[in-house]
Amino acid sequence: MKSIQHSDPAFEQLFAKLPPKIAKTFTFEQLEAIKKAYGFNNWNRHPVNIRVSIPIPGLRFYLMLSVGKERRSNQRLQVSKSMFPLWTPVNTLLITGFFILLLTSGFVTFSYVFSSLTSISIPNSPYNTSLPFIKDQSICEKTGRTWRHDKCWDSEQNPSF
Secondary structure, X not given: OHHHOOOOHHHHHHHHOOOHHHHOXXXXXXXXXXXXXXXXXXXXXXXXXXXXXXXXXXXXXXXXXXXXXXXXXXXXXXXXXXXXXXXXXXXXXXXXHHHHHHXXXXXXXXXXXXXXXXXXXXXXXXEEEEOOOOOOHHHHXXXXXXXXXXXXXXXXXXXXX
16 A cells, blocks of 8 residues: 555545455556546535544434535536435435424524514512592502602502513
8 A cells, every 4th residue: 555645534434445465467557537527636625524423322413514615527416316216205304304494493583573663671679659540648648659749649559460
């Protein structure tokens, strides 16, 4: 394997899976031609490359998201589409769930922001207010309220009443 030093790790992994008897027969030029034909130099080189293992006891799952410029040929794209179709039942369920989650969280966020912008802060503690329907000082004081400036004042008015 001296002929592929400083090679792409993905290519090295693939090359390591070959039986040693066959791997020894490749020349440097052949290996470089294989790397170029399959684009090993571009593998795993995406602006966004997220790989996360999901720890579920007893199961081994991972999630991968790669985003970047499409470099595959049309022929290779057609092969990929036939081997890995997008609209399988599981993919459809996952995509639907993702959009429902996205819409729900967007609605909840919008509702929270909208309600916080439109709500008027009303204190729950009681405060003084005049009672315009009581115009007599004796009636005002008889009900446990205060007479001041020719008005009856109640100190226990609660805005949530």
